[in-house]
Amino acid sequence: MSQAVPPLLSVHPSRALVDEKFSVLVENLPPGCPVTIRSLYQSEDKDFWEAYGHYVSNHKGTVSVSEDISLGGTYTGKEAMGLLWSMRPIPGSRKGLRLRKKDTCAPMLVTISVYSGHGDVSDQAPLASALVERWHVAPGVQRIEITEKGVRGTLFLPPGPGPFPAMLDLWGGGGGLQEYRAALLACRGFASLALEYLKANDTKSHPQVIPDRVGIIGLCFGTLVTLSLAAECPTIKPRCIVCISNIHSKSNENTIQEFPQEIPEYVTYDWPRLVGNINCPMLLINGTDDQNWPTVEVASDIIKTMREAGKESLVTRLDYPDAGHLIEPPFSPHFRVANFMLHGTKKKAMMLWGGKTKPHADAQEDSWKKILSFLQLHLYGAPSLKANL
Template sequence: MCFVLISESMSAQVRLRLLPSVRCLFDEPIQVKVAGLRSKQVVTMRASSTDERGLVFNSSASYRADDRGEIDLKRDAALSGSYVGVEPMGLLRSLKADVLHKYFYKNRALEPFMVKLSVHDEEGRKLAEATNERRLIGDGVSRVPVKKGNIQGVLFIPPGEGPFPAVLDLCTIMSEKRASLLANKGFMVLALPVFIDKPNFERMNLDDFEEAVRFLQNQPKASSKGVGVISRSKGGDIALSLAAFVQGVEAVVWINGCSANVAIPLYYKNRQILSPLMFNLSKVLPTESGAKLVKYVLEDPLAEENQGSVIPIERADGQFLFVASEDDLNWDSKGYLDHMVERLKRHGKKNFESVTYPAAGHLLEPPYGPHCPSSFHETVRFPVVWGGEPKAHAAAELHLWKKMRDFLLAHLSCSAAHTQIL
């Protein structure tokens, strides 16, 4: 239990508690409770956080206290504000900047996600406040920068002797968030960006990513000869290509990607193995917010002229988890998922499972972070809409977070003793 009172303007009777503690991991929920209010008093709960680029994000919601002058966000409905209804973590999910099209950058594992929460009366006076420290890296997890050959990433190793399931986390732009959080759950994870600098549209070498697979296989604490791969967006087609062409990939989590090789010719062992599925930027559509809708800019991978870009996933021996958001406004992820499922079935393959989220958007991330409806796209160089009904998107992230871990654990070899602690 924790409460913080920092100025004379705040009521000595009002207490803001964050349970079970003010400190937790990024992917853990907290219970927010207020006590010491008047019976039926209406107050405003506020949250504020600053991202790694110095941009401030805020949210707020009004609540009415019960007969005892208490509010419990796990039980009580927000009356108005950034959201309405019962959302225990709504203040975090709804954090947004004052300017449009901003993504909350929280990608460095060593810096916690700090959220200031406060209670205000109807005149705006602050009654109480507390700070939630949400850590990305748990006690005992090792963070090891890796710069070896063509590998430029960060390796996260859980505490203990292992062995640990080994996972390659392919992030389009470098982020340590998902990798460090998975390491907290007992996985050894190498976070590796698809693009280190600006994309080279002339060629991409699958050999560079195979090098990362071999690096993980050779780690002394790795628990199996094979590795898992997690991917989203452009990383999705790289993950599929690894499964199809490279030995040792036992499990692939494909999230909101494409069934074909997107935009850049793919080479392996100095020969082109996949042609690029190209963009048609004339299909970009404007929206009222000023961000662009790019869902339809990719050419059809099923068209005859694009067959050379389609990834032959039927060659893969490993297992697939296909994840698609039906409100993905970046790519037609559900269509690509259906294409892959049909292709595998046609080849008599059963090494896959799939999950779809009807109202979620493109940016499925670890749970309890701010929802991002639109932001600047690093590749096309203008703001785009990502999609997702905020509450449903948050629920999808929570469901996927457990689903993904269970899938990787089921298909990556590890000892029985280790399985019990995950």
């Protein structure tokens, strides 16, 4: 392609939070010109991730990713954020990769480029490129490491004087400290504590937290801990809870097979008593193609138990068709299969999470909006039961 004015690629905004949309525009192309628009990101583990769509410029010689249709690639159709949610490891990468941000105070640097044609562009020089910054923390958000009284976690405080409503953020049974969801929640006005709960014995009060406006969010094994805290823990009486990809155990031994042995003492497996004791609003979020756990059926069990306790009105349920187990913040890549680190060991297992890429991406975007609305309603509303964080 040779022309007097070179193609121009622009991204607006070029710097934004990871849950915010951007627009990609390519100008100065010949009319009817086939091009490939590609995103490329090198993770903190030095693995490369990519996504791309095939487009044809309009009569003005422009391509707008948010307005035009991708004819092929890692996504098709009119998908403004397909260059992010359809990311996958480049060919030849290690198997079972999962993209998770470790350093939440550093941005994801994504290069977006346009190439001539619809073929393999991996060895081509781009016609134009732009660098995009995707952040998990907004200006003014404070990150505070907590390592005391048996607690290991990270507290994120929103900008401003506070105090703020607060969230306790619990991830799954793989253990470790995952900060990126808590960081985003702080950007949206909630003091958020990402907690490595498998080694924690206690929580603490913080002067920037409103003590009677605390919620809990959990995914996978974290949902069982969330339900147990809401029902049994004497020091935490949350105002609301969010459970993503719900699990429970119905074994005769009242144990969870294949889960960590370092389980907090407040976690109970007496299912009817556990759920029946909960007195706060709960939001249940599940994917119907979850291949890891029968989460939709678990949600039905929760609702049945709450109905029998006369508390069904406290439950809001969201089931997403063809979404999988790992429902994360919006525009995160989808992982149908990924490595899972067994807690307390250095062993990895290949885990089937389920989901189809496009429906799963839709579920992540929609559920995040509804999570924020749910928290806004119940944590910025009228007073309720007290809790400590």
